[in-house]
Amino acid sequence: MKLTMKLSVAFAFFFFLAATTTAFAQCTFEILVKTDGRWYAGTNARVSLQVRAASGPTLTITNLESWGQMAASHDYFEKGNLDRFRGTGDCMPSEPCNMVLTSDGSGNMPGWYVSYVMVTQLGQGSLPSMTHRWAVDQWLAIDEPPHMLTAERKGCGIGAVVP
Numbered sequence: 174m175k176l177t178m179k180l181s182v183a184f185a186f187f188f189f190l191a192a193t194t195t196a197f198a199q200c201t202f203e204i205l206v207k208t209d210g211r212w213y214a215g216t217n218a219r220v221s222l223q224v225r226a227a228s229g230p231t232l233t234i235t236n237l238e239s240w241g242q243m244a245a246s247h248d249y250f251e252k253g254n255l256d257r258f259r260g261t262g263d264c265m266p267s268e269p270c271n272m273v274l275t276s277d278g279s280g281n282m283p284g285w286y287v288s289y290v291m292v293t294q295l296g297q298g299s300l301p302s303m304t305h306r307w308a309v310d311q312w313l314a315i316d317e318p319p320h321m322l323t324a325e326r327k328g329c330g331i332g333a334v335v336p
């Protein structure tokens with residue numbers, strides 16, 4: 174293979190990589206998590222969140238608190254809290270509508286009763302701002318029914334619900 178040929182193959186490969194790694198524009202996501210007001214509803218466990226639209230990329234946040242927007246010493250996910258989070262990820266082509274919320278069950282009395290999760294992808298380019306709110310209304314706990322540390326909610330096609 175001639176040198177010029179090798180170079181053009183290398184360049185083609187480089188541009189292919191560049192195209193695949195920048196396939197999605199970056200969007201800002203705002204997230205609200207409401208912890209219920211009942212006794213022992215709060216937790217200090219690590220919380221992770223996955224969100225996706227009907228198609229396209231999945232937004233994965235392995236430690237939601239790292240996206241926290243509350244005051245520096247704020248205790249997240251306590252009884253009655255409405256906690257705010259913000260960060261960036263790959264833009265979704267349509268409304269975020271599928272959600273998986275997970276607690277790692279760590280800490281003292283980790284049981285967590287979640288009222289709802291709301292995610293907004295802020296407008297970007299030709300994409301409008303899109304919001305979805307999922308009712309959770311269950312324990313994420315081993316020692317309370319339904320004895321699961323994960324809550325999955327599918328809301329595609331149901332439509333945005335703004336409180």
Ligand SMILES: [Ca+2]
Nearest residue numbers: 216217248249
């Ligand atoms: Ca906490």
